[in-house]
Amino acid sequence: MAVKNYIKELRKARGIKQLQMAEDLQVTRQTLTAIENNKYNPSLELALKIVQYFNCPIEEIFILEMEE
Amino acid sequence: MKKKRIKWNMTFQAICILLGAIVGLSIIYIVNGDFNFSVLLGFTVGAILLITMNIVKVRIKKDTTPDVDERTMNHMLKYFTILSYSFSGLLIIGLFIATLNGIEHISISLLWILLLVFLSLSGFGAFIVSRK
Numbered sequence: 001m002a003v004k005n006y007i008k009e010l011r012k013a014r015g016i017k018q019l020q021m022a023e024d025l026q027v028t029r030q031t032l033t034a035i036e037n038n039k040y041n042p043s044l045e046l047a048l049k050i051v052q053y054f055n056c057p058i059e060e061i062f063i064l065e066m067e068e
Numbered sequence: 069m070k071k072k073r074i075k076w077n078m079t080f081q082a083i084c085i086l087l088g089a090i091v092g093l094s095i096i097y098i099v100n101g102d103f104n105f106s107v108l109l110g111f112t113v114g115a116i117l118l119i120t121m122n123i124v125k126v127r128i129k130k131d132t133t134p135d136v137d138e139r140t141m142n143h144m145l146k147y148f149t150i151l152s153y154s155f156s157g158l159l160i161i162g163l164f165i166a167t168l169n170g171i172e173h174i175s176i177s178l179l180w181i182l183l184l185v186f187l188s189l190s191g192f193g194a195f196i197v198s199r200k
Contacts, residue, residue: 019131019133022131022133023131023132023133026133026134027133027134027137027138027139028133028134028135028136028137028139028140029131029133030139030200031138031139031140034139042138043138045138046138
């Protein structure tokens, strides 16, 4: 099982720059890139911060993908 | 306010290092009656280097993203764990070889060298890992 996210799509849809979002969430740009590319799973605290940032339900941002 | 303070962390560290050196050298002066100015000069040069690096870093960096976050902290934690275990392992192997060769005494300077190697590896490694 792997956690996937739609942060990149949501961010682009809202026209937010990656650096701007990194500054708002107080993470490095590299970390945001790693999260967007599903290379790093954020902590619960950061995940909830992201949810609050986009102001939409958590299941619209993070999904648990079942392995076949 | 907190962010502003974090930005000047290295300068704060440099001042603390310098103060520590002065206090240490003063204690030595009280006990031995000898104040070592060459040591103080070394610490001063180190402190000046740190402060200069901090000023350059603050001037170059335009955005307000932090230098360290949860991912870099995780990386550093992993690095320190691997380094500690590897170093302990190497020390045990070294001790084993020394015991097998019948060595019963080693000089304190060798222990200092080992400690400095460990500290250097920790410092440089953590710096590289935090940039990943």
